[in-house]
Amino acid sequence: MSANYKITGPDGQSLADLPLVEGTLGPKAVDVRGLYGNSGMFTYDPSFNSTCSCESKITYIDGGEGLLMYRGYPVDQLAKHSSFIEVCYLLLYGELPTAAQLEEFDTAIRYHTMINESLKSFFGGFRYDAHPMAMMAGVVASLSAFYHDTTNINDPEHRNIFARRMIAKIPTIAAAAYKRSVGQPFMYPQNRLDYCSNLLHMLFAVPAEDYEVDPIAAKALDVLFILHADHEQNASTSTVRLAGSTGCNPYAAIAAGITALWGPAHGGANEAVLRMLDQIGDISQADKFIAKAKDKSDPFRLMGFGHRVYKNFDPRATIIREYCHQVLEHLGMENDPKFELALKLEQVALEDDYFKEKKLYPNVDFYSGIIYKALGIPVSMMTPMFAIARTVGWAAHWQEMTADPGNRIGRPRQVYTGSEQRDYVAVEKR
Ligand code: CMC
Numbered sequence: 001m002s003a004n005y006k007i008t009g010p011d012g013q014s015l016a017d018l019p020l021v022e023g024t025l026g027p028k029a030v031d032v033r034g035l036y037g038n039s040g041m042f043t044y045d046p047s048f049n050s051t052c053s054c055e056s057k058i059t060y061i062d063g064g065e066g067l068l069m070y071r072g073y074p075v076d077q078l079a080k081h082s083s084f085i086e087v088c089y090l091l092l093y094g095e096l097p098t099a100a101q102l103e104e105f106d107t108a109i110r111y112h113t114m115i116n117e118s119l120k121s122f123f124g125g126f127r128y129d130a131h132p133m134a135m136m137a138g139v140v141a142s143l144s145a146f147y148h149d150t151t152n153i154n155d156p157e158h159r160n161i162f163a164r165r166m167i168a169k170i171p172t173i174a175a176a177a178y179k180r181s182v183g184q185p186f187m188y189p190q191n192r193l194d195y196c197s198n199l200l201h202m203l204f205a206v207p208a209e210d211y212e213v214d215p216i217a218a219k220a221l222d223v224l225f226i227l228h229a230d231h232e233q234n235a236s237t238s239t240v241r242l243a244g245s246t247g248c249n250p251y252a253a254i255a256a257g258i259t260a261l262w263g264p265a266h267g268g269a270n271e272a273v274l275r276m277l278d279q280i281g282d283i284s285q286a287d288k289f290i291a292k293a294k295d296k297s298d299p300f301r302l303m304g305f306g307h308r309v310y311k312n313f314d315p316r317a318t319i320i321r322e323y324c325h326q327v328l329e330h331l332g333m334e335n336d337p338k339f340e341l342a343l344k345l346e347q348v349a350l351e352d353d354y355f356k357e358k359k360l361y362p363n364v365d366f367y368s369g370i371i372y373k374a375l376g377i378p379v380s381m382m383t384p385m386f387a388i389a390r391t392v393g394w395a396a397h398w399q400e401m402t403a404d405p406g407n408r409i410g411r412p413r414q415v416y417t418g419s420e421q422r423d424y425v426a427v428e429k430r
Contacts, residue, residue, distance in 0.1 A: 005030045015039045025060055042413050054241065058091060058396050059232040063309035068316065070230060079319050084225040085109060085195055091230055091396040092163055112168030113189035113198065116146050123180040132177035132384045133262045139173050141255035151249050153402050162250045163395040170391045171195070174384040175202030181380065196221040204376065217375050220327045224368055227316040228386055230393030236261040240394040241401050245410040250398055257394045258387050264303065267386040269365035270372065273304040274379045282337060283344045294354045304366030305349060316364035324367045327374050339370050
């Protein structure tokens with residue numbers, strides 16, 4: 001805490017004398033918790049433009065500089081030198097693991113990948129054309145019914161087992177949702193495979209044939225997962241925290257996060273980018289659609305552009321763009337018309353005054369969908385891929401919040417704009 005922030009009324013009278021909260025990095029925050037009690041006033045910030053909902057030690061973003069760090073480590077260094085499993089450890093436990101810690105963690109994740117056999121029948125209950133995100137949200141919420149042994153949220157060991165289980169099982173659940181949607185048999189996880197190779201195997205292998213995982217595809221997926229692993233208080237993580245603040249079962253809180261991620265303004269954007277590229281068709285139409293995106297009377301937006309926090313390049317997009325080239329080259333798809341169209345849109349938008357003035361740069365989802373498509377991942381599975389990667393972030397934030405003895409239920413207030421008090425009128429007199 002540092003010096004106070006004073007609010008004065010129109011006549012110079014003191015309305016509030018509020019303490020400031022200072023973190024390690026980033027802007028100071030005015031602690032308004034005492035404001036209502038002292039002045040009878042609320043603060044108003046409907047979409048959280050200027051509001052911190054918590055303190056956190058996990059992830060830091062400087063949107064102006066285009067900087068993203070997990071536990072202090074810049075994400076570009078992690079993407080270059082680390083692995084998704086190591087990043088999971090870092091996010092959950094705060095430090096990079098020793099070799100022994102990494103081996104123990106990696107083994108634990110590999111040996112928790114199976115789901116209860118009866119869960120398989122849940123997938124069969126969905127219509128054949130159900131979106132995989134709908135199946136994932138439902139099945140993850142139902143996990144609470146299977147793990148009565150580890151739902152004492154006040155026990156650190158229970159919290160730890162939950163986090164490991166959740167990270168290990170989410171690829172199995174996502175792959176089962178996919179297999180259901182294409183009418184293929186469910187493939188069991190293979191503990192000999194690393195996290196991303198195992199996921200590719202569960203998605204694309206069939207029992208009738210041998211399947212060999214492409215190591216370049218697995219590596220590309222691993223980097224994408226590192227970049228998506230956490231993003232501080234984004235909409236889905238804040239949803240997990242708010243749901244979790246009630247003391248609910250952690251699997252239910254993660255299911256809430258999955259549903260929040262689904263929207264096109266958030267994790268659903270990678271799917272929306274691919275649908276948009278299909279809608280635009282080819283390079284010759286790029287200018288027309290850029291004009292539509294700028295037209296306020298047209299609801300069309302350039303999906304994969306803009307970000308609430310980044311007012312500079314999204315650092316994740318810079319790394320993914322590079323990977324996109326490598327993967328497409330490896331797969332002999334460097335002249336892929338979708339990628340060419342994406343590059344053209346990027347170029348036109350970056351040179352356009354509208355996008356420059358509003359600081360709308362390509363975000364992480366602009367390129368991730370193209371890589372996923374090149375890897376053969378269908379459009380409907382793109383947001384589930386994001387959900388798999390973000391599960392560790394959700395679990396880390398849930399753990400941080402739940403372990404905090406000062407945690408209280410989250411409960412925003414409102415500015416009421418409805419009718420004033422009035423008396424009930426009997427139905428025959430209305
Ligand atoms: N295309 C055209 N105009 C845009 C776009 C876009 N993609 N994004 C923002 N704008 C305009 C918007 O119309 C507004 O203009 P004005 O000031 O004249 O009203 C201005 O830029 C500010 O936009 P906003 O909607 O107030 O900004 P926001 O912070 O509320 O929304 C956003 C951020 C990401 C939801 C938005 O930029 C958007 O809808 N982008 C497309 C969807 C997308 O790519 N989402 C993925 C985000 S990154 C992955 C993740 O973290 O989940």
